[in-house]
Amino acid sequence: MSQPVTITRGTSAARMAGVAALIIVLALVAAPYWAGRADMRLLGEIYLYLALATLWNLLAGYAGLVSVGQQAFVGFGGYMLFALTIFGGLHPLLAIAGAGVLGALISVPVAGLIFRLRGAYFAIGTWVMAEVFRLSFAQVSALGGGSGTSLPTDIVRSMADGRSAREALSYWLALGAALAVMAAVYFLLRSRRGLALTAIRDNELAASSLGIDIWRTKFCVYVVTSGLTAVIGALLFLQKLRISPDAAFSVNDWTAFVIFIVVIGGIGTLEGPIIGTIVFFLLRETLADLGTVYLMILGLVAIVIMLRAPKGIWGFLAERYGLELFPLSYRVRHSKTDKKRPGG
Amino acid sequence: MGRGPVAALRGAMASILELEGLTKAFGAVTVADGLSYAVSEGEALGVLGPNGAGKTSMFNLVTGTLRPDAGTIRFRGQDITRVSAAQRGRSGIARSFQVPQPFTHMTVFENAMVAATQSAGLRGHAAEELCLEVLEQTELLAQANAPAGSLTLLSRKRLELTRALCARPQLLLLDEIAGGLTEAECQALIATIGDIRSRGISIIWIEHVVHALLSVVERLIVIDFGKMIADGEPHAIMESPQVQEIYLGIEADA
Numbered sequence: 081m082s083q084p085v086t087i088t089r090g091t092s093a094a095r096m097a098g099v100a101a102l103i104i105v106l107a108l109v110a111a112p113y114w115a116g117r118a119d120m121r122l123l124g125e126i127y128l129y130l131a132l133a134t135l136w137n138l139l140a141g142y143a144g145l146v147s148v149g150q151q152a153f154v155g156f157g158g159y160m161l162f163a164l165t166i167f168g169g170l171h172p173l174l175a176i177a178g179a180g181v182l183g184a185l186i187s188v189p190v191a192g193l194i195f196r197l198r199g200a201y202f203a204i205g206t207w208v209m210a211e212v213f214r215l216s217f218a219q220v221s222a223l224g225g226g227s228g229t230s231l232p233t234d235i236v237r238s239m240a241d242g243r244s245a246r247e248a249l250s251y252w253l254a255l256g257a258a259l260a261v262m263a264a265v266y267f268l269l270r271s272r273r274g275l276a277l278t279a280i281r282d283n284e285l286a287a288s289s290l291g292i293d294i295w296r297t298k299f300c301v302y303v304v305t306s307g308l309t310a311v312i313g314a315l316l317f318l319q320k321l322r323i324s325p326d327a328a329f330s331v332n333d334w335t336a337f338v339i340f341i342v343v344i345g346g347i348g349t350l351e352g353p354i355i356g357t358i359v360f361f362l363l364r365e366t367l368a369d370l371g372t373v374y375l376m377i378l379g380l381v382a383i384v385i386m387l388r389a390p391k392g393i394w395g396f397l398a399e400r401y402g403l404e405l406f407p408l409s410y411r412v413r414h415s416k417t418d419k420k421r422p423g424g
Numbered sequence: 425m426g427r428g429p430v431a432a433l434r435g436a437m438a439s440i441l442e443l444e445g446l447t448k449a450f451g452a453v454t455v456a457d458g459l460s461y462a463v464s465e466g467e468a469l470g471v472l473g474p475n476g477a478g479k480t481s482m483f484n485l486v487t488g489t490l491r492p493d494a495g496t497i498r499f500r501g502q503d504i505t506r507v508s509a510a511q512r513g514r515s516g517i518a519r520s521f522q523v524p525q526p527f528t529h530m531t532v533f534e535n536a537m538v539a540a541t542q543s544a545g546l547r548g549h550a551a552e553e554l555c556l557e558v559l560e561q562t563e564l565l566a567q568a569n570a571p572a573g574s575l576t577l578l579s580r581k582r583l584e585l586t587r588a589l590c591a592r593p594q595l596l597l598l599d600e601i602a603g604g605l606t607e608a609e610c611q612a613l614i615a616t617i618g619d620i621r622s623r624g625i626s627i628i629w630i631e632h633v634v635h636a637l638l639s640v641v642e643r644l645i646v647i648d649f650g651k652m653i654a655d656g657e658p659h660a661i662m663e664s665p666q667v668q669e670i671y672l673g674i675e676a677d678a
Contacts, residue, residue: 085565087533087552272541279538282527289487289521290591291513291543348529412533412556412568 085414089270090407097405108255112248120251124319126361127258131312132334133341133353134258135305138265140339141348142281143301146199149206151335152190152213153183153306155328157313159217162323165235167222172239176253176314183310184303191302195295207331214329228324236321250319257315261308266350269408277301281348340378344385346392350406355394439498440465440595440626446485446495448650455481456492457650463595468617468627470641470658472634474670478650479630480522483597486628487519488512499595513543518593520584522600522630528573532564535572535583536590543591555590561616562586578604585616595626602633614639638662646670 111120132154140146160179164170170178194205218226240246268274279287280294288294313334317323327333337360345356363381367374389396397403439462446459455478463469473479484490486497488509496505504512518539527535536555540546546554559565562582567575572583581601588596598617602610610633617640621627631637637644637658644661646654648670654661661667 085556087556272547275534275538276542278530278534279527279542282529283525285489286521286525286527286587287538287542288509289489289513289519290539290587291510291545292538293508293510409531410533410537410552412565 085412088411088413089409091402091404091411094404094407098407101405105259109252111255112244112251117244117247120247121319122361122365124251124254126357127254128312128316128319129338129341129360130353130357131258131261132309132338133345133357134261134265134350135309135312136335136338137342137347137350137353138268138301139305141342141352142269142277143298144281144284145298145302146203147206148203148331148335148339149208149210150306150309150338151329151331151333152206152210153187153309154313154316154334155210155217155325155330156186156213157183157310158317158323158328159223160310161314161317162223162229162231166229166232172235172318173253176311176318179314180307180311183313184307187303187306190306191299195299195302210329210331210335214325217328218325224324226325228322228327230322231318250315254315254319257312261312262350264308266406266408269350269406273297274408340382342392344382344392346394346396346398349392349394349398350408351398351404352392352394356392359393438465439463440467440500441486441628442496442498443482443486444496444498446482446492446497448481448485448490448492454478454650456485456495459495459647459650459652461645461652461655463626463628466621466624466626467643468621468629468641470637470644471628471630471647472632472637472644472661472667473647477647479647480599481650482647483519483599483628483630486512486597487517513591514545516592516594517597518543518588518591518595519597520581520588520599520601524577524580524584526572526575526580526583528571530572531569532572532575532583532586533559533568536586539587539590540592543593546592554592558586558589561619562589563612578609589620593625595628596620598627598629598631600630600632602631602636605633610636634662 108123111123115123132150136147136150139150157179160182161172161175164175164178165172168175168178190209194202194209197205217223223229236246240249269278276287276292276297279290279292280297284294313328317328320327341356341360342353343356344359345354346352363378364374367377370377385392391399442462443459446456448454448456459482471479471482481490485492488504488507488511492505496503498504499512499515499517504515507515527538530538533555536559537551540551540554544551544554556565559568562585564579564582564586567579572580575583585598585601588598602613605613614636617627617629621640627641629637629641641658644654644656644658645652646661646667653666654664
């Protein structure tokens with residue numbers, strides 16, 4: 081076919097965003113050489129929240145699996161880090177990977193149970209499962225039962241020599257995990273399977289009639305997301321060096337805040353979780369001294385954004401200005417206009 | 425006016441789709457009541473019937489969106505009664521929805537790409553080329569980058585047809601795609617569907633715009649209360665007293 085039409089992916093804004101992102105990432109990689117100890121801890125936490133939000137967005141925003149129980153896998157990953165290092169004698173880095181594998185494995189029977197439920201029942205089912213996880217780990221006396229346990233100092237020391245080297249390693253792990261999760265989700269969404277997943281996000285009836293196996297796609301997304309969430313959980317508790325059932329399976333810390341981030345940022349977009357994470361941490365760092373008033377302000381922000389911009393901050397901007405930072409969409413260009421402005 | 429043993433035999437020889445005693449009820453409402461017919465390879469079959477007669481339900485049964493209470497569906501000789509909707513979509517059955525079901529936040533081109541990659545199983549450039557080709561045929565190329573949710577109803581109907589064609593079907597199910605078109609648009613649609621037919625794709629077309637239907641199909645069935653009440657040559661069917669009775673109001677423009 082000889083049509084004067086070309087197909088490209090992404091926009092000039094996306095290319096500029098790519099360059100900007102590369103510069104920012106390089107600066108962040110070098111943070112241990114320019115940032116203070118407290119700043120690095122904060123940045124590490126931001127990365128891990130960004131990863132959690134990106135994963136929850138894939139689950140709820142694309143696969144339509146609105147889980148309020150992902151803390152099950154955060155906590156499970158954290159506990160696996162402790163169990164595999166203390167009892168298995170594994171190096172912490174290996175234990176983190178092991179936590180991911182075990183998290184994915186345990187999510188299979190969990191999915192078998194909760195995938196029978198739909199909509200709100202599914203959401204409640206995930207929460208119930210997370211409570212089952214919490215109560216189960218509280219029974220394991222070898223891991224400190226209900227009061228929890230600390231990571232022994234010799235295991236902490238085995239990571240790297242000296243405190244600053246350990247903190248740098250922990251920082252790089254968090255940054256690496258966030259980048260890896262974002263890259264994985266980006267390449268998934270750009271692929272053929274990603275097209276199927278995006279179709280499911282928009283219309284399940286049409287998706288299934290066009291040959292997309294909805295149950296299987298959702299199941300795969302759930303298992304992969306859960307495994308990666310467990311990796312993030314392991315990293316979170318590697319930073320904290322202490323774990324307890326209440327901290328590990330906190331619905332507030334690992335689900336409510338994450339949902340807040342995704343919803344205000346823009347659910348069902350890759351950019352949304354990034355914007356949401358920045359907004360969340362800006363609010364938290366400026367308002368945390370206010371105590372409960374801080375939570376009320378968070379709630380107020382969520383309500384205002386849901387009323388004014390139901391698709392979140394990014395959804396609002398993207399619709400208004402046709403923005404796209406990640407080159408996911410296809411652009412059909414008629415070559416006449418193409419010659420004048422390659423960026424279109 | 426049921427089909428005799430000879431017709432049934434002919435159907436079994438080279439039929440792409442065979443329904444046998446297909447039955448489905450929602451409580452007291454029977455949407456399919458022992459439906460049996462066969463569609464030959466390359467045949468264009470028109471379906472008439474009053475609103476609520478069970479025409480769209482019949483499509484839902486064929487595509488697997490609904491499961492029948494009884495009866496069997498065979499596609500290219502294979503029993504697909506228990507096969508999932510997705511698998512039927514991949515094996516060569518495509519449909520357009522009466523109420524358009526676009527992927528609203530994806531562009532028109534991406535909507536087409538879903539069908540080309542998932543249903544037709546094409547990759548990379550082959551998928552993109554097919555989509556461009558079909559979009560040109562259905563006159564949506566100029567709107568290729570528009571989000572499907574921003575389209576007018578008419579364009580959404582075109583998108584339904586586009587997606588179904590990008591699925592590269594062997595059997596195409598069209599559900600009222602001519603409603604609301606101007607006469608010129610209707611003629612263009614008839615030409616498009618004629619072209620699809622000439623490529624050997626079998627078509628089942630549910631349509632209230634009778635003259636559009638009659639200019640394409642070679643056989644007509646009439647469904648009422650989930651039952652097939654007529655089957656045969658289109659003009660003979662249209663003149664039968666049963667159909668005249670049902671279509672007293674609608675038939676005027678045929």
